[in-house]
Amino acid sequence: MAALRLPNRPIQTVHGGVGCTRTLTLVYPLTLHSRHKVQNLQRFLFTPPQWLSQGINYRAEGLRNVSCNNRTSMKAGAVPLMKQGHRFLSSLSSPALAGDPSATNRYIKKFVAASPKSVSLNVLSHLLSAQSSYPHLSFFALSLYSEMTEASWFDWNPKLIAEILALLNKQERFDESETLLSTAVSRLESKERDFALFLCNLVESNSKQGSIQGFNEACVRLREIIRRSSSVYVKTQAYKSMVSGLCNMDQPHNAEGVIEEMRIEKVKPGLFEYKSVLYGYGRLGLFDDMNRVVQIMETQGHKIDTVCSNMVLSSYGAHEALPQMGSWLQKLKDYNVPLSTRTYNSVLNSCPTITSLLKDLDSCPLSLSELLTFLNEDEVVLVRVLTQSSVLDEAIEWNSLEGKLDLHGMHLSSSYLIMLQWMNEMRLRFSEGECVVPAEIVVVSGSGKHSNVRGESPVKALVKKIMVRTRSPMRIDRKNVGSFIAKGKTVKEWLCQ
Incomplete structure (x- = not known):
């Protein structure tokens, strides 16, 4: 059957007040291989939910859709590979196996037979990641999984199936995807909660892979679950997944619409949904809408916490909006929100002067006072607010046996500023006569196990x-x-000389 393509089209025009008209568009260029599925998807995509037909105004004016192919990605990195995994994937991509499917399959089978469960799963998880360092080998993920199902240690895992399905959809291997999906459906369909959670995983996995068709089809199934289920838990999880998935695909305005639908259906939106939409707007640089969601969260009784604050800061930083970042940090004092290591990472990674200085470790400033002379006005404000926080104190352990500074979780720029702060703090403590001098001073930097290049920190x-x-x-x-x-x-003598 020839592929049938549905063009992009608006699903509804929403009037948001006098002189304000907003057209919602779902960016879903579909390639469908079944007329039945086309009809189902058309009902989902082009028949608006009740909240849309009622003309709910959620101030979407000025929003824009961003194609999934061109969206700004801020996803986490790929699953780190074990040494055995590196060797396996390096060999799998060697010229000796290129163009020889039989030899490749034999090599995969031999690897699974000789590897423990943890290694095989580690490799598969890496290949399934949208950020895999071996994207050209992701095609073999299904073959690897098929061999793993024959192993004595194999346990069927619906979340893993969802990730494999999403990758197959991304690769437009729809026949293989449908076969695997049918197996999962037949296994789970009689258990409503398990089946719903599987579909939730499927929605989110497809959204992270940017698989438009897979995402749409999973949403069709989830909406059917919502329609017929009497479980508030099932409905809540289904809505949460759709909100998160739409935000992953840079459609926070549609995700916000789903939140409105939740209210109409008497399903209470939680902090997770609001954070997803907030960050979705922020990643796109739609700061007015991001801040509007913050205000909605407050009116709904949701406290602005450190995680939410870091999302806002990360969004500003991604768009080099340093003045807005400084204003937000000042607001956190009013919110009584503590800063964290991630706050340091988000803020300092956005300071161009600091990142530039750290390119030459032989000449970067070695004191906080000297560093401030290099920074521009906006960066000075950011650094001063950070250094007034309790992050350094939380990174220090101090007793008679040991005075330890732990830099785990800190990026390079954060470690740099914390080290400058630490030297100042140590001088201050050692200069106080009543301060206990620990037997040993330790700075924990890590050895590079989680670095991009293993062992090089x-x-x-x-x-x-x-x-x-x-x-x-x-x-x-x-x-x-x-x-x-x-x-x-010895450290006291060094710092107080």
Whole structure:
């Protein structure tokens, strides 16, 4: 059957007040291989829910759709590969196996037979990630999974199936996807909650892969579950997945519409849904709508927390809106929201001067006062607010045996600022006569296990350079190569000389 393509089209015109007309468009260019599915999708896409036909005004004026192919991606990175996984995928992409499906399948089978469950699952999870470092090998994910189903340790996992289906949909391997989906449906359909949660996973997996058809078809099934289910839990989870999925696909205005539908259906929206929409607007640079959602959250009784604040800061940072970032940090004092390591990461990664200075560790400033002289006005405001927070105190452990600074979770720019703060703080503590001098001082940088290149830690290199340039007595710990260590009295002499 020839492929049938449905063009992009608006689904409804919403009037948002005098002189304001807003056309909602679902960016769903579909390639369907079944007339029956086309009809189902048409009912979903082009028959508006009740909230739309009632003309609900959620101030969507000025919004725009962004094609999934061109959207700004802020997803997490791929699943880190184990050493065995690196070797396997490197061999799988070698010229010796290129163009030889039989040899490739034998190699995959041999790998699964010789590998423990954790290694096989690690490789599969990496190939299923939208950010895989081996995207050209993702085609073999289904073959790898098929071999894994023959292993004695194999357990059927609906979430894993959802991720495989999403990848197949992205690759337009619809026949294989339909076969795998049919197996999952027959296994779960009689269990409403399990089936609904599987479809929720399917919606979100397809949205993360940017699979428009897979996302739409999963939403069709979820809406059918919502229509016939009497379970508030099932309906809530289904709506949450659609909101999250639409935001992943850069359609926060449609996601906000789903929240309105939830209210009409007497399903109470939660903090998760609002955060998803808030971040969806923020990633697109639609700051007026992002802040409007913040206000709605407050009126609905949802507290602005650290996670929500970091989403706002990350959004500003992605669009180099440093003045707005500074204003938001000031507002956090009114909200009584504590800052976190992620706050440091979001803010400092957005400071161009700091990121530029860190390109040359041999010449970057070695004191906080000197650093401030290099920064522009907006960056100075950001750094001053950060250094007035409790993040440094939370990273320090202090007792008679050990004074430890832990840099885990901090990006390079955050580690740099914290190190400058730490040296100031240590001088202050050591200068106080009543302060206990720990037997040892430790700075934990990590050894690079979670770095882009395993074993090469940018943070460790930064700390080492700072120690060398300041003539610090701290050296890499022989027992733990991810730490720098020295006697407390020696560090006191170094900092207070």
